């Protein structure tokens with residue numbers, strides 16, 4: 177059978193690079209586009225190496241989603257079976273200071289992508305029909321339309337959830353411009369599906385991705401003072417920051433610190449493969465799934481797990497609550513388990529082990 181070809185936007189980034197590796201190992205052909213705004217081509221080289229004999233199925237183009245003519249050209253010269261869309265800016269604090277940058281990059285970039293997918297989907301069915309009519313079913317014909325998308329949403333669209341675990345039916349809200357770009361793009365996807373039922377879209381709401389590939393060759397590479405817990409812990413462990421600031425220890429949680437649902441980036445990547453299979457095998461319409469472990473872990477529990485796996489002491493500085501932070505957020509994973517046949521395999525010990533392996537190899 178012909179290998180399926182997947183376009184991955186933002187594939188040089190943290191989650192993208194791990195997902196590209198899993199795709200290659202799963203037998204897909206992958207075309208990555210990334211403007212290398214927050215990543216480098218080194219990640220692509222390392223993924224190619226890690227994929228061994230499958231490395232030859234990876235092609236990279238440095239493309240900005242805001243450059244629509246170049247996107248058009250790519251879609252005219254390459255056939256894709258589906259698109260996984262990671263590309264976007266994600267620094268919450270920066271989005272508060274530069275909302276237009278975030279709306280422009282994340283939303284306009286996505287609209288360009290969707291428009292080009294729609295145009296070329298139609299073109300392809302128009303040209304393809306003569307050649308394939310007698311050999312494939314109408315279902316396959318529909319597959320020729322490149323209207324299949326997996327989008328990186330975020331648990332941030334649950335805002336400050338009133339209860340946990342968060343199910344996909346919870347009311348949506350956003351607490352900052354970054355979160356609003358996720359919310360708006362989700363709504364755009366629901367609208368395009370309502371307007372044209374040939375679209376198939378899966379919105380994946382990630383909880384807190386951490387860890388790295390067990391080889392230690394790819395991982396998250398934060399610059400400056402990180403916003404998220406594990407990149408911060410990693411910088412303390414390698415001596416780039418003196419201590420970890422803990423924002424809030426008076427929450428009504430087990431030890432007073434905030435509780436989140438951490439998920440190993442490899443589990444998260446595998447969730448995308450499961451989502452693709454669902455896109456290819458069913459008439460999904462537009463659906464949303466949480467990708468998390470369903471377990472809540474406090475800041476102090478995570479630090480203890482990291483200290484255990486790294487043998488490093490992480491000095492703490494207690495600080496007040498950070499505006500905008502929710503107290504306790506974790507996922508209901510029932511829907512993804514039931515419909516995608518996917519479940520996270522790794523716990524916080526493996527997350528910390530692989531995070532430290534990556535950090536110590538790439539200080």
Ligand SMILES: NC(=O)c1ccc[n+]([C@@H]2O[C@H](COP(=O)([O-])OP(=O)(O)OC[C@H]3O[C@@H](n4cnc5c(N)ncnc54)[C@H](O)[C@@H]3O)[C@@H](O)[C@H]2O)c1
Pocket residue numbers: 185186187188189190191192209210211212213214215239240241242261262263264265266281285328329330331382383384385
């Ligand atoms: N890491 C998390 O905690 C988290 C949580 C929830 C959702 N997400 C979402 O998952 C996606 C991937 O996140 P990540 O952690 O891998 O981030 P990342 O910054 O490592 O990767 C994003 C990639 O997109 C690229 N990019 C940005 N704008 C682009 C554009 N206009 N054209 C082409 N490329 C562009 C960047 O260069 C970068 O390589 C993002 O959409 C992010 O919002 C991440």
Ligand SMILES: *[C@@H]1O[C@H](CO)[C@@H](O)[C@H](O)[C@H]1NC(C)=O
Pocket residue numbers: 190214264265266267268270396397398399402403407
């Ligand atoms: C770039 O990536 C790092 C590491 O994942 C992250 O901390 C930072 O917020 C990202 N920056 C932008 C602008 O998305």
